[in-house]
Each structure stands twice: as structure tokens, then as C-alpha cells.
Amino acid sequence: MQLVRGLHNLRPQHRGCVATIGNFDGVHRGHQAILERLRERALELGVPSCVVIFEPQPREFFAPELAPARLARLRDKLQLLADAGVDRVLCLAFNQRLCKLSAAEFVDTILVDGLGVQHLEVGDDFRFGCDRVGDFDFLQQAGVMRNFTVEAAQTVELDGVRISSTKVRDALASGDFSLAERLLGRPFQIAGRVLHGQKLARQLGTPTANIQLKRRRVPLTGVYLVSVEIDGKTWPGVANIGVRPTVSGDGSAHLEVHVLDFAGDLYGRRLTVAFHHKLRDEQRFASLEALKTAINADVAAARAYWLGQPLKKSLK
Ligand SMILES: Cc1cc2nc3c(=O)[nH]c(=O)nc-3n(C[C@H](O)[C@H](O)[C@H](O)COP(=O)(O)O)c2cc1C
């Protein structure tokens, strides 16, 4: 998959494609349906498929403090889009200039002059352009004049409710991982590189892999049953995601995983952690000894869970 960063990096050979536009945070089953349709249309027309995304996402630009935590970092979003068979991503900087573009200017500058779009696939609720004035009807009219077709993707629902990134965030916040998995079509995962920690965990008796989060906000906090893939094998584990109030720190969120019965060196490796069940909230303990007792109980609960239940299909 090719990544084009910014309109100025589009070249004449990029013109001619089928496209869709949106945040695609988490690439949930609603997104996957649009991407599937996009791939079909690309094959029919013999042109590449292109997904237009924004960085930052519009809500992060307008109200950074109020914007919800991302389900996936840009890097992981790009991987998910590549996995869905997308040929090209145009990543536009969402800034003052872009947010002031009228719907007509957006169509002319980005879709027609920039991408030479032949077909556009969007959700029926899709809105764009300054003050979100552009909608499906607007696009259809623009398409007649500028020679591209537009199709509204069918809404994908789960139990009668439209699937959205917001619904996935709500499921994670309430610890409903089976719902999150049904919305996403896969377990919720966080990937990152293993860094050196304060080396306290060894003293606590449970060595942990400290995974770099590289994000300002995370969509979940607490202690979880997780699984981690290492060299093609899936290992059960227990993870804490939070600010570690007992040992204090810089207030930033950390993800730490204790992989059950694993003894190898994980420093520097990139791990993907899949979340399956919430054990408890993160707590501030009065002493390291009390924290150690709690972590031992978490590990025991993880063992009981994985022993008592056959590994889910998605865990191999
Ligand atoms: C399963 C598990 C549960 C944890 N629960 C808490 C907790 O409730 N409160 C807390 O302050 N830290 C918690 N931690 C984080 C520990 O404080 C942290 O692992 C320890 O300080 C070691 O840090 P280090 O790897 O940087 O040395 C937990 C860690 C694990 C692995």
C-alpha cells in the first residue's frame, strides 16, 4: 500500500482512482464493509482504491482536550487499511486551511484536481467541508457535473445499532471485550515496542514488558487478561494499562504485560497485545508489598481463566 502525505505530494500518475473519506479509527466492521465495496469497484474500473484520512482527526484539531482517545495510532490504522486491501492512502493534514475549504472547494481541489476520482464510496451519514455542509446529495450533484459516480454504503449494524468507532470506545470503557470484538471483527489490540522500565517489576516477582504507547490518551485503563503473540505462538498474559499510582511517575499512561511462563528477552521487540477480559480497576496501594499481593492475585486469576476456558478461536 502506498502512503501519500499531503496534497502537494500527489503526482499526475496518482490521478484516476476510486476513493472513500473518513477517520477510519479502529477500522471496524462498518469501515471494513466500505473498504470491501471500494475494492470491488476498483477492480471493476481497473483503477487503484484510495482512502483519504486526516491527521490529526478533525475533532482532535477543533478540541484536542475533548477529542476521544484513538482506538489505533496512525501506524496501526495504516496497517489495518493495508490488510483490507487498500492500494493507496492520502493522509491530509487537518489544519486551518483544510477546515476552511467549502464543500465545493473540497471536491474540486482534492477529489477532482488532486485524485481524479472516478467513483466515491461513502457512508450515508458522511459529511464534509467547512461547517460540514457537504453531504451525500451534494456529492451526487457534484459527481454529475465533474464526472464521477457516488454510492452510499449500506449501514452495518450489530443488534440493530449502527457500528461506529464511538460504540467500540464505549464497549472498551465498560470492559465489554466480547462486544468490542464483535464490532471490530477481531479482538481489540494495542501494538508497541518494548522499552526498559524502572526494573521494579522483577522485585515484585512478575517481570513485565513495558510497551511504548506513544499516545496522549488511551481508550481503556485497568488490569486485563490479554494474549500476546511472540514468534508465531500465542501466550496468555495479564496487563496493566494506566498511570501506576502506587509507584507514581510522570502521569503518562503505560502498558505493562506479564506474559505467563515466558522467560525470554523482549526488549526492543514490537508486540501486539490483544485484550479479552477486565479483571479490575487500577488502584493506588499503600505499599509495594500490597501491590505485589494484588498482582499475584491477578496472575492467579489469569491462570484460572486460561485453564478453565479453552482458548478462543481468535487466539489459535
Ligand atoms: C497485572 C498488573 C497489575 C498492576 N496493577 C497495578 C495497580 O493496581 N496499581 C499500580 O499502581 N500499579 C499497578 N501495576 C504496575 C506496577 O506498578 C508496575 O508493574 C511496577 O511498578 C513495575 O514497573 P517497571 O516495569 O517500570 O519496573 C500493575 C502491573 C501488572 C503487571
Ligand SMILES: Nc1ncnc2c1ncn2[C@@H]1O[C@H](COP(=O)(O)OP(=O)(O)OP(=O)(O)O)[C@@H](O)[C@H]1O
Ligand atoms: N456502520 C457503518 N456502516 C456503514 N458505513 C459506515 C459505518 N460506520 C462508518 N461508516 C462510514 O465509513 C466512513 C468513515 O467513517 P468515520 O470513521 O469517519 O466514522 P465512524 O466510524 O462513524 O466514527 P465515529 O463514531 O467517530 O463517528 C464514512 O463514510 C462513514 O459514513
